[in-house]
Amino acid sequence: MRVRGLGKRYGALEVFRNIDFDVGAREIVAIVGPSGCGKTTLLRCIDGLLPHDAGEIWVGDQRVTEPIAGVAMVFQHFGLFPWKTVYENVAYGLRMAGAPKAEIERKVPEFVKLVGLAGFEKAFPYQMSGGMQQRCGLARALAVEPNVLLMDEPFAAVDAQTREILQFELVRIWEERPTAMIFVTHSIEEAVLLGHRVIVLKGRPSSIHETITIDLPSPRTRDTLRHPRFAELRERVWNTLMREAREAEFVLER
Numbered sequence: 001m002r003v004r005g006l007g008k009r010y011g012a013l014e015v016f017r018n019i020d021f022d023v024g025a026r027e028i029v030a031i032v033g034p035s036g037c038g039k040t041t042l043l044r045c046i047d048g049l050l051p052h053d054a055g056e057i058w059v060g061d062q063r064v065t066e067p068i069a070g071v072a073m074v075f076q077h078f079g080l081f082p083w084k085t086v087y088e089n090v091a092y093g094l095r096m097a098g099a100p101k102a103e104i105e106r107k108v109p110e111f112v113k114l115v116g117l118a119g120f121e122k123a124f125p126y127q128m129s130g131g132m133q134q135r136c137g138l139a140r141a142l143a144v145e146p147n148v149l150l151m152d153e154p155f156a157a158v159d160a161q162t163r164e165i166l167q168f169e170l171v172r173i174w175e176e177r178p179t180a181m182i183f184v185t186h187s188i189e190e191a192v193l194l195g196h197r198v199i200v201l202k203g204r205p206s207s208i209h210e211t212i213t214i215d216l217p218s219p220r221t222r223d224t225l226r227h228p229r230f231a232e233l234r235e236r237v238w239n240t241l242m243r244e245a246r247e248a249e250f251v252l253e254r
């Protein structure tokens with residue numbers, strides 16, 4: 001997918017401008033930036049949920065001007081229907097995409113299993129931990145087999161231990177089902193651990209300040225965290241961000 005010259009404003013507030021980047025079909029691009037720089041807004045534009053004011057978004061040969069089937073989103077607060085079971089939540093995305101009944105019946109168990117929720121098909125969100133709910137959110141997004149998967153701080157609402165488990169689960173799942181992925185996070189460590197490239201947004205209105213290639217071996221594992229290059233790259237992103245953060249007096253999670 002590609003984004004060219006993208007700009008967005010909310011009335012008088014210009015959020016970002018001149019955003020240009022590509023995401024390869026098997027690439028994870030992480031986006032970091034100070035709070036309020038427009039990361040969620042950018043994802044919602046790419047999802048077609050929000051109109052953009054300038055530029056273009058292309059998924060394959062399809063221009064995004066409204067929600068399209070090839071793009072799926074995983075939300076920070078899971079975005080599950082509380083009155084629907086795991087099975088029904090995962091089926092929902094497929095139903096919305098117009099999938100026939102037989103396909104839904106085949107795919108839901110497949111993707112529930114892929115995210116490690118087999119046996120929980122009949123559970124409701126309130127009966128599950130945050131981590132399990134996010135696995136369900138991931139299954140729902142993946143079941144439509146999107147060309148682009150958008151992740152908006154997907155692990156921010158779970159505890160630190162669960163977050164670490166889910167990060168490596170995501171690596172495992174992505175290795176099985178690679179897609180283009182845009183991963184928004186406040187955590188520099190998470191961006192470097194998961195991303196093949198990290199985009200740093202800055203300024204008001206924000207734009208891309210730097211794109212850092214994460215040349216760490218894949219698949220990423222817990223050993224990646226101890227790789228000397230990991231520390232170097234984390235410092236590089238940190239320094240880039242903190243320079244901006246100090247200027248703007250933002251506080252960032254390291």
Ligand SMILES: Nc1ncnc2c1ncn2[C@@H]1O[C@H](COP(=O)(O)OP(=O)(O)OP(=O)(O)O)[C@@H](O)[C@H]1O
Nearest residue numbers: 010013015033034035036037038039040041042186
């Ligand atoms: N619907 C809206 N109407 C008006 N302004 C908005 C709206 N949504 C967001 N904003 C503003 O646009 C800017 C970007 O918001 P956005 O949530 O995209 O930033 P973010 O980088 O995702 O923030 P955070 O890291 O805190 O989640 C902020 O100044 C925010 O207050």
